[in-house]
Amino acid sequence: MTYLIPRDFVAQENARSLAQLQADYDALAGVLQRRGRDIEALTTQAGGFSVALPSWGVGTGGTRFARFPGQGEPRNVFEKIDDCATVHQLTRVTPGVSLHFPWDRTQDPRALREIANARGLHFDSVNSNTFQNAAGQPLSYKYGSLTAQDAAVRAQAIAHNIDCVELGNTLGSKGLTVWLGDGANFPGQHNLRGALERYLSSMREIYAALPSDWLIYIEHKLFEPAFYATTIADWGTSFACATELGPKAKCLVDLGHHAPNTNIEMIVARLAQFGKLGGFHFNDSKYGDDDLDSGSINPFQLFLVFNELRDGVARDGAAFNPTYMLDQSHNVTDPVESLMSSAIEVQRAYIQAALVDTDALAHHQQENDALMAAQTLKQAFRTDVGPILAMARVRAGGAADPVACYRASTYRDHKAKERPPVAGASGSGIV
Amino acid sequence: MTYLIPRDFVAQENARSLAQLQADYDALAGVLQRRGRDIEALTTQAGGFSVALPSWGVGTGGTRFARFPGQGEPRNVFEKIDDCATVHQLTRVTPGVSLHFPWDRTQDPRALREIANARGLHFDSVNSNTFQNAAGQPLSYKYGSLTAQDAAVRAQAIAHNIDCVELGNTLGSKGLTVWLGDGANFPGQHNLRGALERYLSSMREIYAALPSDWLIYIEHKLFEPAFYATTIADWGTSFACATELGPKAKCLVDLGHHAPNTNIEMIVARLAQFGKLGGFHFNDSKYGDDDLDSGSINPFQLFLVFNELRDGVARDGAAFNPTYMLDQSHNVTDPVESLMSSAIEVQRAYIQAALVDTDALAHHQQENDALMAAQTLKQAFRTDVGPILAMARVRAGGAADPVACYRASTYRDHKAKERPPVAGASGSGIV
Amino acid sequence: MTYLIPRDFVAQENARSLAQLQADYDALAGVLQRRGRDIEALTTQAGGFSVALPSWGVGTGGTRFARFPGQGEPRNVFEKIDDCATVHQLTRVTPGVSLHFPWDRTQDPRALREIANARGLHFDSVNSNTFQNAAGQPLSYKYGSLTAQDAAVRAQAIAHNIDCVELGNTLGSKGLTVWLGDGANFPGQHNLRGALERYLSSMREIYAALPSDWLIYIEHKLFEPAFYATTIADWGTSFACATELGPKAKCLVDLGHHAPNTNIEMIVARLAQFGKLGGFHFNDSKYGDDDLDSGSINPFQLFLVFNELRDGVARDGAAFNPTYMLDQSHNVTDPVESLMSSAIEVQRAYIQAALVDTDALAHHQQENDALMAAQTLKQAFRTDVGPILAMARVRAGGAADPVACYRASTYRDHKAKERPPVAGASGSGIV
Amino acid sequence: MTYLIPRDFVAQENARSLAQLQADYDALAGVLQRRGRDIEALTTQAGGFSVALPSWGVGTGGTRFARFPGQGEPRNVFEKIDDCATVHQLTRVTPGVSLHFPWDRTQDPRALREIANARGLHFDSVNSNTFQNAAGQPLSYKYGSLTAQDAAVRAQAIAHNIDCVELGNTLGSKGLTVWLGDGANFPGQHNLRGALERYLSSMREIYAALPSDWLIYIEHKLFEPAFYATTIADWGTSFACATELGPKAKCLVDLGHHAPNTNIEMIVARLAQFGKLGGFHFNDSKYGDDDLDSGSINPFQLFLVFNELRDGVARDGAAFNPTYMLDQSHNVTDPVESLMSSAIEVQRAYIQAALVDTDALAHHQQENDALMAAQTLKQAFRTDVGPILAMARVRAGGAADPVACYRASTYRDHKAKERPPVAGASGSGIV
Secondary structure (H helix, E strand, O other): OOOOOOHHHHHHHHHHHHHHHHHHHHHHHHHHHHOOOOHHHHHHHHHOOOOEEEHHHHOOOEOOOOEOOOOOOOOOHHHHHHHHHHHHHHHOOOOEEEOEOOOOOOOOHHHHHHHHHHOOOEEOOEEOOOOOOOOOOOOOOOOOOOOOOOHHHHHHHHHHHHHHHHHHHHHOOOEEEEOOOOEEOOOOOOOHHHHHHHHHHHHHHHHHOOOOOOEEEEEOOOOOOOOOEEOOOOHHHHHHHHHHHOOOEEEEEEOOOOOOOOOHHHHHHHHHHOOOEEEEEEOEOOOOOOOEOOOOOOHHHHHHHHHHHHHHHHHHHHHOOOEEEEOOOOOOOOHHHHHHHHHHHHHHHHHHHHOOOHHHHHHHHHOOOHHHHHHHHHHHHHOOOHHHHHHHHHHOOOOOOHHHHHHHHOHHHHHHHHOOOOOOOOOOOOO | OOOOOOHHHHHHHHHHHHHHHHHHHHHHHHHHHHOOOOHHHHHHHHHOOOOEEEHHHHOEOEOOOOEOOOOOOOOOHHHHHHHHHHHHHHHOOOOEEEOEOOOOOOOOHHHHHHHHHHOOOEEOOEEOOOOOOOOOOOOOOOOOOOOOOOHHHHHHHHHHHHHHHHHHHHHOOOEEEEOOOOEEOOOOOOOHHHHHHHHHHHHHHHHHOOOOOOEEEEEOOOOOOOOOEEOOOOHHHHHHHHHHHOOOEEEEEEOOOOOOOOOHHHHHHHHHHOOOEEEEEEOEOOOOOOOEOOOOOOHHHHHHHHHHHHHHHHHHHHHOOOEEEEOOOEOOOOHHHHHHHHHHHHHHHHHHHHOOOHHHHHHHHHOOOHHHHHHHHHHHHHOOOHHHHHHHHHHOOOOOOHHHHHHHHOHHHHHHHHOOOOOOOOOOOOO | OOOOOOHHHHHHHHHHHHHHHHHHHHHHHHHHHHOOOOHHHHHHHHHOOOOEEEHHHHOEOEOOOOEOOOOOOOOOHHHHHHHHHHHHHHHOOOOEEEOEOOOOOOOOHHHHHHHHHHOOOEEOOEEOOOOOOOOOOOOOOOOOOOOOOOHHHHHHHHHHHHHHHHHHHHHOOOEEEEOOOOEEOOOOOOOHHHHHHHHHHHHHHHHHOOOOOOEEEEEOOOOOOOOOEEOOOOHHHHHHHHHHHOOOEEEEEEOOOOOOOOOHHHHHHHHHHOOOEEEEEEOEOOOOOOOEOOOOOOHHHHHHHHHHHHHHHHHHHHHOOOEEEEOOOEOOOOHHHHHHHHHHHHHHHHHHHHOOOHHHHHHHHHOOOHHHHHHHHHHHHHOOOHHHHHHHHHHOOOOOOHHHHHHHHOHHHHHHHHOOOOOOOOOOOOO | OOOOOOHHHHHHHHHHHHHHHHHHHHHHHHHHHHOOOOHHHHHHHHHOOOOEEEHHHHOOOEOOOOEOOOOOOOOOHHHHHHHHHHHHHHHOOOOEEEOEOOOOOOOOHHHHHHHHHHOOOEEOOEEOOOOOOOOOOOOOOOOOOOOOOOHHHHHHHHHHHHHHHHHHHHHOOOEEEEOOOOEEOOOOOOOHHHHHHHHHHHHHHHHHOOOOOOEEEEEOOOOOOOOOEEOOOOHHHHHHHHHHHOOOEEEEEEOOOOOOOOOHHHHHHHHHHOOOEEEEEEOEOOOOOOOEOOOOOOHHHHHHHHHHHHHHHHHHHHHOOOEEEEOOOOOOOOHHHHHHHHHHHHHHHHHHHHOOOHHHHHHHHHOOOHHHHHHHHHHHHHOOOHHHHHHHHHHOOOOOOHHHHHHHHOHHHHHHHHOOOOOOOOOOOOO
């Protein structure tokens, strides 16, 4: 029997802080009312938001130097589902789970789908993995996968991606995210055009295997694991390839995959304008692909991204529908706690962006009034919408304070007992 | 007769929004009270804050490509004082003005001091300029000033700095900030050690001329105007030089003068720890030394800097006393408006940092509870302390909404009439 | 009478070093022969290379802080032509000159064309300028030009570009390069999609006015003069816009206009692959758009760019024909000297790339032999091809050592007398 | 019986290319003679150069995503010694080996020392490891080691470092390099000053345990494994700590551990000037701590570093004596090949720097002749000194072409048979 937090427990915990929450909520309602905004509409909007969880995010991450595992880590996809369900139970904003193959491969995908559904979860886009060698895999990806010189290696990588589509289809997914590490560590190692030609050729085969209602998401990344020339390194390459492939190919923006100083919200605006914005991997970073918790380093940037998303909806309506997912590495925190607080951070940016006075903004832009345009965004960003998010959670059966509730439940202690570490699992890293 | 905003006008403007401010203030008081914090103590603390204005900040800035002047720009130091006085009148946090020579040179510094004092202003640290050739200057700084190969050029630059000290002493200043552009554009142009030896030799002469109660501030900058090897390029060089020179030499941190991805708050912590943190030039940037308005790009970073300053006070008390100044380039806004809103942004970060629950933070740090430690900072940062700042202003005779009040006063229109543009002033830039 | 270096003088200077050059050339011939390469074929190839000069490059550049003019600076387009002709006379690789309007506007373009032709020069693509306000211009570009909110400002900027096309047509140019500084300094100042929509709308009008044999080059730049969101900030945006506009629109790559750590040679490969590589502005940089002399900071990167260009020719033959131009700011050197040595640096990279053993490279790539592939490039790069370049110059009537010959000619002293400084020209910069 | 390449084999291989080498050497001798330089003096200088090998460098590296092992990887320190000996046998420039504990721990250090000596090797500085948990270690370094909050963890880390000193002393080492990953992933996780105070306290204990003729090297790194605030992140912190600790503490510069755009040669010059330059970890990088092969990305930068080292020797003579070591991650190449070619790249930069015409350089610097100063460096850098390095190797019994000789020897095939992979060794990485 696996432990899950009882519903009653959440309610009891909420009861302890509800009066304070209501008071804060009422205070904020007054502030917003004096600005002509209705808090209830925002709370409703918050309740409709969701961001998917990556199945790998419930395990402790690491670096090439080391991994320091925590207690009670999930050992298979079913245990990952339990952790994801707990995140969703307390936050009410993470009903989707994104699986990664072969890490999450199971013999019985239908059973997995049923269990997930029973936990209130569904499966978001699936992820292929050709940046590692799977156990028993005939050919190595050491020198590339979809771009490999060796046609047999490319065929193996293509087959794996098509296999992911089929598995995902059984699970109810509607998209395949392809991130690959292919690239060169040395000038000269690759013919740069040749590598991209092979990539496009491989992707065309995968594209042809997509069900009619699926999308394929191209995820770019500046560097790592390739350290000189990553084949899909920037949004320009991603966009050009998505254009080559066709309407079912879209670009995925991971917030940590850009060159220093890059204006990420402009990339969002560009992809939106040209009809190729597929979705997001949310996280934060200070140096590279640090995969830190969303909003932990630069929360204003996250807000500005959502300000563009708000603009996209305003312009394109329901046709504007990128997918949202967390993609983080939790090295020094309990992954469940990081996922909960990060999902809320993303939701926070969404509601702050909803608070932008768009009429005033448009007016200031028209008047070249840069200062007041900037202040209009800042006013929305500075609003502490925490009570809105908490109230939306409580009303949906979630926790007023998810981290506090989770700690009080001693969920992790239960898991530490239920899930003894797998022998041989190493924390030694790769140097 | 120069136009200044009448005191009554400010009071009348405040009267229009005071009820709303009081309501927001009361709502915030309740939120803070539920967290165990007294709003009045914070409002008092806000009222005690100040940040100096750079005299050059009241003119429109530009880039090497162009400068697009605004209307009614100040044409001399006395008109700059009027603009600075207006910023202080409405914000109540900018009583200090930092002059720059020879730009602000006047025949009668005593008269200047009296006029400034009459406006409620005093003079903060003075700034020397050896990165341009002044009219009539015998020798050129094209190839350096304090580091020049030519001893006569160095002597001229040293004399200018000593002259600044004397002038500043008459004006009531207590510090000299030395930023120089000296450096190389080509590998080989400078012997890197030789250039720094000459710098130290020159600075020792200036140091020797400091009054006993003065400090000299070393301001580093990664690049521009030198584009390959700036002599004082980073905090390490600044720190080593300040150590060589002696206790009256301190390091000045300009937020825009660092390499990409630099953790500026760590530099603050390091200089504080080793007793060499002299002060700040506040601004914000996305790419380089963009000199954007403080807090406009990454407000959380500004908060984290003030979190270190809070820690410095907690550790070292009154001995910890760095100077604060704005240093921004206002290219597309009215400089008075940018200075007002930026001064308030800096004050905002100061009060947000004051809100940090330091006991909880220390506890979480001790427990290696990274998530809750981060949340503790975020809670303080997310608090919208705007009503505290506004109330502090109103109580001190300033404006509830300085930008709105300033616009309503038509100050700029008055200046446009009083200050017709100087013939020959160019906006053409340098390419 | 304007001084030009006599042809005899060059021959006399060459005579002094010809024996040494011949000995070095013979030694290199032997080295290359032992690798199976014929030096004469390379010398012929070097003699066929050219890179255009920017007319503004013959003046001393500056930064926003200052400009330190040199002696004998050209005061108008005719004097610029003299300096460009001197660069070409000594290097034999710079027959093209790229003009910039309104800086180089003349009443009699036909006369200008004849004078240039008489000097052995022709006119490369022309450049429009909507990043500054020209004297007498009715509307300001302070808040943008082709992207301005105000339709009248956009119309003015469009008309200027079309005027440049007409002027260029008279001068014999075949292309228009459009770099604009439009962008925002504050989050919120621009609606990011709206700005690009206006850009595309404006560019479509200019595109429609192009003669049938013209190209329009879109030049992107990450930042400066805009410091938060430049409308045409990266190659992705440039590529998307060139695609929108049509086959006569191409992308121009300036080596200094990218985010830190960007792999520029990959951008070259991508634009080549997708048929949108229009040309280059060559320079070098360490920090930002430093506009340093080509190859002065990272000569290997310049070689890698030319390795891609070599690959483009190998794949696409004569259809692959990007334009080459220098675009540098000479702040501490004599501009004529910097242009001469930079043109030679670019030519050097071209010949080094021609030295790559392409069969071996392809073989190592096929074998995933990263080390030997890298060594194959390095061997070409390490070859000191200086004697080839010098011999090509001497054979074409240029100087064996252009800088030494130029100095010996005292060209600059002549110009200092011929061209007294214009009164009022300022070196004060913009801060 | 372990296979080592027979000395006769090397001689036979050399014989095949000696005539060509001699011809290239003679050609270069002529070129240098015409510049007034004696090739024999340079060949002698090349023969005296050495750079140490990291014991971990002979294994295949990886990233957090995957490691793709090669064949015949060494499984213990004795096998690593064989590989290092082979690198030295063929290149003659790598007699020193730097060990890493506990990775290279052995029960019988005296035996290890004797075997190494018999192979012509000695032990360079030793490296401690507190960024991973060793098997059986009582306390975890998850939250830091020398800076940990928990005094017991700090004590364990201090004891490990002192143990390394004792072990190194037995092995003949004279230095301890301390790189630690300690830092924070979240703002607030660490009190920044507190962490550095604990670091200094821990280091003082280690410092006190150093033998009188030992040095301790402080290695800084901007980020990774810590992603927000690394305690020893930059040269400024390293310098301040080395100053605090005393004369036996020096700073170590790893070329990959800096912020983007950092001028590394200036850091070298600064540390040299202030007497704290301890040594180097050589590698190259394009993005972060990529640990690519030395000189593979920016060979001119490596030359500029050696130009500063040349200047240091010229100024300070024998007192200027930093240690040199490679520190690279070989992910897609045979590690022995990468180490050989990298050691030669470093030696190449050393000899190119020796070629600098220092009198001319000083003269151009004195005259502010930036262009000719830059050309003076470039002339040295452009000289293909390959024949000097090859001749120095051949004369010392090494290989004219080490990679070709190594491949011909089939050393790796021998090792593939001798060293079957260890069961359970994983290539799966950490995500």
